[in-house]
Amino acid sequence: MSGRLFRSLLRPALYQLAGRDPETVHERTLAALARLSATPTALAGLRKLYAVDAPVTVFGLRFANPVGLAAGMDKDAAAPHAWPALGFGFAEIGTVTRWPQPGNPRPRLFQLPRSRAVINRMGFNNAGAEALAARLATAGKSTVPLGISIGKSKATDLADAVTDYTTSLRLLHPYADYVAVNVSSPNTPGLRSLQDRGALAELLAELRNETARLAEQRGTGRTPVLVKVAPDLTEDALAELLDVCAQHEVAGIIATNTTLARDGLHPAEAGMAVETGGLSGRPLAARAVEVVRFLHRTTDGTMPIIGVGGICVPDDALRMLDAGASLIQLYTGFAYSGPGLVKGINKAIGRAPAR
Numbered sequence: 001m002s003g004r005l006f007r008s009l010l011r012p013a014l015y016q017l018a019g020r021d022p023e024t025v026h027e028r029t030l031a032a033l034a035r036l037s038a039t040p041t042a043l044a045g046l047r048k049l050y051a052v053d054a055p056v057t058v059f060g061l062r063f064a065n066p067v068g069l070a071a072g073m074d075k076d077a078a079a080p081h082a083w084p085a086l087g088f089g090f091a092e093i094g095t096v097t098r099w100p101q102p103g104n105p106r107p108r109l110f111q112l113p114r115s116r117a118v119i120n121r122m123g124f125n126n127a128g129a130e131a132l133a134a135r136l137a138t139a140g141k142s143t144v145p146l147g148i149s150i151g152k153s154k155a156t157d158l159a160d161a162v163t164d165y166t167t168s169l170r171l172l173h174p175y176a177d178y179v180a181v182n183v184s185s186p187n188t189p190g191l192r193s194l195q196d197r198g199a200l201a202e203l204l205a206e207l208r209n210e211t212a213r214l215a216e217q218r219g220t221g222r223t224p225v226l227v228k229v230a231p232d233l234t235e236d237a238l239a240e241l242l243d244v245c246a247q248h249e250v251a252g253i254i255a256t257n258t259t260l261a262r263d264g265l266h267p268a269e270a271g272m273a274v275e276t277g278g279l280s281g282r283p284l285a286a287r288a289v290e291v292v293r294f295l296h297r298t299t300d301g302t303m304p305i306i307g308v309g310g311i312c313v314p315d316d317a318l319r320m321l322d323a324g325a326s327l328i329q330l331y332t333g334f335a336y337s338g339p340g341l342v343k344g345i346n347k348a349i350g351r352a353p354a355r
Contacts, residue, residue, distance in 0.1 A: 021107070021109075026109070030078045031078070034079045037080060043082070046085035046086060047084075052065050052087055052089075052342075052347065052350075054350055056089075058304050059251040059252050060251075061177055061178065061224065062145075063089045063090050063144065063145055063327060065088075065089030065346050066327045066328060066349060067089050067317070067327075067342050067345050068090040068091060068147075068306070069083050069090070069091040069092060071093065071149035071180060071182070072120075072122070072331055075094055075125065076096070076127050076135065077093045077132060077135050077136055077139060080139050080146065083142075084143045087346065088342055089145075089346075090144045090145040090177075091147070092147035094126070094149030094150060095149040095151040095185065096124075096128065096148065096149065096168060097128060097151050097154075097164070097168065098152075098165075098167045099128050099155055099164075101128070101155065103122050103123035103125025104125075108122050108277070109121075109122065112265065112269045113336070114268055115266040115269050115283055116281050116332070117265065117279055117280065117282055117283050117284075117332065119277045120258065120277050121186075121187045121277030121278070122277075124151050124153075124154065129167065132171075132172060133174075133175065136172070136175040137174075145178065146175065147177060147180050149180040149181075149182050149228070150165055150181060150182065151165075151185060152165065152191055152194070154188055154189070158190050158194070161194060162203050165206075169214075170214070173211070173223060174218075178223060178225070178252075181207065181225060181227050181228065182228050183200065183228070184229050184257040186258060186260050186278045187278060195230065197241075197244055204225070204227070207248075224251035224252065225249075226251055226252040227241070227250055227254070228253075228255075228257055229253060229291070231255070231258075231259045231261075231284060231288055232260055233291075238294060238298070242303065246299075250303075252304035252305060253304075254306045255288065255291045255292050255305055255308070256284070256287070256288045256292075258278025258279055258280045259278060259284050259309075260279070261283075261287070265283060280332040282310050282332075283310065284309040285309060285310025285319075288307065288320070289310075289320055292307045292320060292323040292325050293323040293324055296324025296325075301324060304326045305324055305326060306326070306327045306329055307323065307325030307328045307329070308328060308329035308331070310332075311328060311329075311345070312332075312336065313344075314341075314348035314349075315348070316333070318349070318352055321349070321352075
């Protein structure tokens, strides 16, 4: 497949068509990528265009390169084999919940192209953990590490959140190279309260016990568990969260999720600040780097960090790595710029002085 033909398929999902509903465009592009994902010759052509082999090992996993796909782009693993062909060194699917759920009412995804940003209040729309497990069982093993992000079902009371998460973990464990625990989305009521010390400790203790039990049952090593944090936490709250994560042998931190802040919007798009939901993209870049730097400094570099938030050009990625991230993830920047950004970042990392 030529680069021109591929761009003609992908660009609609990259928010290049003004006036189109972003979510509809996203769905149509995922469908196109799903078809590509099932076409070996197309995948081979894409790999020649975009794949970069720059392996790195973090929390015991070997990544093809340090640039990953963030959760949210492919919630139900519609196109698992497309992402490595587009140059990603790993991919994180989800966030998936124990029970299938439609998410919040539409419209719930808003593009802000002048700000290079997106506001979303999707609400974990997904087909559920059982459906994802069934899909992954037939999809075949990915050529790069596959992370699975798990969250709480909206219908589940906070008091029962631990059971919700552990059930999803049990269903998806055979297919996950790592599991990301999403307790930081702003779009599920009460979810961010699970970042509090007591609630997080209870949840992580049970997930640790469950991964140990599953590893013993299967005769394998324990699947790494990571925690995804909000950019809106104070340094004191982040330090407390790190303490809980260390106590419960968390393998790494993903920093950060979307923000409730509305700083940094282009003046022409300032009116979009009234839309509820999480803001991602360029306005989040400085805060995401600040959080990564704090986490890295506080742990003396002992806690691996996946840096995500506002990475729109290769220099953004280099700043994230300089702040202490071991790996990075893209979503909004990729949505605006396409797979050329993935390759550009990998090339820039290869040219940069050793860290």
